[in-house]
Amino acid sequence: MTKAIVYKFGGASVKDASAIKNLHTVLLNRLQNKMVIVVSAMGKTTNSLEEILKCKFSGNDYYSNCAILRKNHLAVCSALFEEQNPVFSIVENLFLQLERDLEHPLNRENYDQYYDRIVSYGEILSSKIIHAYLCTMGLYCVWQDAKEIIATDESFRSAKIDWSLTAKQCAKQLGEKLKKFPVITQGFLGASPAGKWTTLGREGSDFSAAIIAHSIQAKSVTIWKDVPGVLNADPKRFADTVKFDRIDYKEAAEMTYYGASVIHPKTIKPLANLKIPLNVRSFLDPEGNGTIIGDFPEERHTIPTIVVKDRQVLVTFEVTDYTFINESHIHHVYAELERLRLGVNMLQTSAISISICVNEELFKVEQLLEEMGDSFKIRYNEGLQLLTVKNYDEASKEQFLGREGILVEQTTRSTIQLVCKPDV
Incomplete structure (x- = not known):
């Protein structure tokens, strides 16, 4: 059938x-x-x-x-x-x-x-x-x-x-x-x-x-x-974007986790579990090839992929009793985030503080601040951007790490994440 x-x-x-x-x-x-x-x-x-x-x-x-x-x-x-x-x-x-x-x-x-x-x-x-x-x-x-x-x-x-x-x-x-x-x-x-x-x-x-x-x-x-497929960046924000013809489920999941708006982050898993291919095509050019997301483990792209999430809140929880941050502090913060169903887009710890980047959500951030105020000294900034560069190279590293208004910077072997003021 x-x-x-x-x-x-x-x-x-x-x-x-x-x-x-x-x-x-x-x-x-x-x-x-x-x-x-x-x-x-x-x-x-x-x-x-x-x-x-x-x-x-x-x-x-x-x-x-x-x-x-x-x-x-x-x-x-x-x-x-x-x-x-x-x-x-x-x-x-x-x-x-x-x-x-x-x-x-x-x-x-x-x-x-x-x-x-x-x-x-x-x-x-x-x-x-x-x-x-x-x-x-x-x-x-x-x-x-x-x-x-x-x-x-x-x-x-x-x-x-x-x-x-x-x-x-x-x-x-x-x-x-x-x-x-x-x-x-x-x-x-x-x-x-x-x-x-x-x-x-x-x-x-x-x-x-x-x-x-x-x-x-x-x-x-x-x-x-309204785009020809999955691109390495939002064409409304960046020039000279590149379309991917094929993407493996795992790589697509990583892109959506960082906030790539072309696909909702929960979309990939139920399809990957049954090996159901996902096509992303343009309704402006329906005959175009688009992008196919499927079981292509050999298909690993090295071109920098840039993702920008707007309306972000940076919250920093600082200990007040002269102790260092440990697992119990992180567990305390995450338990409250779980209760409020408030997802974390980026986490960074220091000796005495935990910083998280979350979406602006009416009431939820306010409730988080109220609940944690007795345990931590709290600072927060609203109206920020979270910028992620996956598979960065030297050119993209120089381009983004040099921008103004960076509040938090995090670099791993393959990914740069910046919490910063909007690039007006």
Whole structure:
């Protein structure tokens, strides 16, 4: 029996009406029954929903933001459909549901769960619009609620996957459908057994595609991006980037760990476990070769790979009792990070201090500082960049180690990491 394939389209590939028309063009000669299409929210919708949440939390007016978001989605529909198309009612009803959900109280204690509920509307809206458009254009497919197939715990904003239950739900929900039609679903979303909406972490739609592919033992996964494949640096930040034609799973995992934004860091493992190849291709040039990530242990690249993570916080914990840093201090810090589900992007220790670099996350860093304040003297800096150069050479070493505004520098045999002020 032919195995299914999984396609994933990110926010840039569905950002507006012309992008959705292009998605249709990409699928036109590639669509097959045994295909799962995973889509993200349109453009910057998730950012807009996060801003609505911030307004709600601070007691400011958020209705105008909702109205703008609704207007934008309806404008996309107007550019794609005739006036009588039922998709307009679907979109209107989803915004009514969103507004009803926003009427519930929001506080620090329920913020993460509230966040998952609200931001989920972005993917639901985009998938409904894209599903309607593909069917209107004769590419018939079935809409599937991702919350019915991806099972998670209730670790809101970074939910953990129940792999066994997810596989069962995928078999139940997708098995018969894929024999007849392609299926379109949402990235980033899941649900707990109690039915609570969860998300898989920011930019988690890639991970969703990998979860589904693993659960149905897919033939391959293709992620459609606005770049020609996996590059050695972000072309929006650096000139003369180089595309990799093939990358081994292990090397790709290392790149995502350091923050390469082209692939979500959790995407590689479920695919590598089953040797499912991952293709990264451009929706702007769908005939291009792109990059294939697979089991290529002999494929080790030596060209410097540069990764920049923005919105970083550098926190330094300094002992106050004249002792030296030991395992108990590190364990204490990491236990609190684990409790808050706050990942460390870089760690450095000295005789009397531990410095960590973490993502800016509302409340979590604040809670970390509050909790550890009795045990350490704490200093921190916000709004920083973490710059990583993997496989550095003398030229790149000279280029980056010489820049201004470096707060922390760490060099190993193959990697340079710098925590620094943004390079404006």
